[in-house]
Amino acid sequence: MIGSPFQSDQPLIIERSCLMRFHDHAKSALPHEAAALLTGYDHHITDLVPIEVMATPETFSLSPQLLLQELHKICERKQEWIGLIHSHPTMPPIPSSADTTGWHYPMLSYWILSLAAEPAEVALYRWIENSWRNYPYEVK
Numbered sequence: 001m002i003g004s005p006f007q008s009d010q011p012l013i014i015e016r017s018c019l020m021r022f023h024d025h026a027k028s029a030l031p032h033e034a035a036a037l038l039t040g041y042d043h044h045i046t047d048l049v050p051i052e053v054m055a056t057p058e059t060f061s062l063s064p065q066l067l068l069q070e071l072h073k074i075c076e077r078k079q080e081w082i083g084l085i086h087s088h089p090t091m092p093p094i095p096s097s098a099d100t101t102g103w104h105y106p107m108l109s110y111w112i113l114s115l116a117a118e119p120a121e122v123a124l125y126r127w128i129e130n131s132w133r134n135y136p137y138e139v140k
Contacts, residue, residue: 003080083109
């Protein structure tokens with residue numbers, strides 16, 4: 001159920017359709033942040049699950065109950081939870097202190113889509129040794 005996207009040194013792969021769907025989801029949530037669970041296999045993200053969050057323009061939090069429900073559905077579809085993507089409506093795609101405090105899954109990928117400029121910017125991070133590190137990815 002929980003994936004290991006960083007097991008190899010290969011860049012993560014995300015389907016263009018996933019980014020496009022999340023961009024639309026994030027725009028519809030403005031002025032608040034939006035989030036989605038990223039699913040797939042190994043280091044390849046093939047789908048996303050928009051998830052309802054408690055959000056403000058600067059922060060979001062996941063409901064533990066809702067997260068467990070969505071993870072159960074991911075498991076039923078025989079997919080893996082590869083990571084999380086969320087939006088920054090007015091800030092660059094750099095993890096905030098709230099992002100750091102709220103992230104409890106260092107084995108998973110952490111994506112930020114910034115809507116602060118056009119076109120939107122996307123960044124991928126990995127939590128290593130108590131700090132965020134940019135990680136390479138490819139859009140397919």
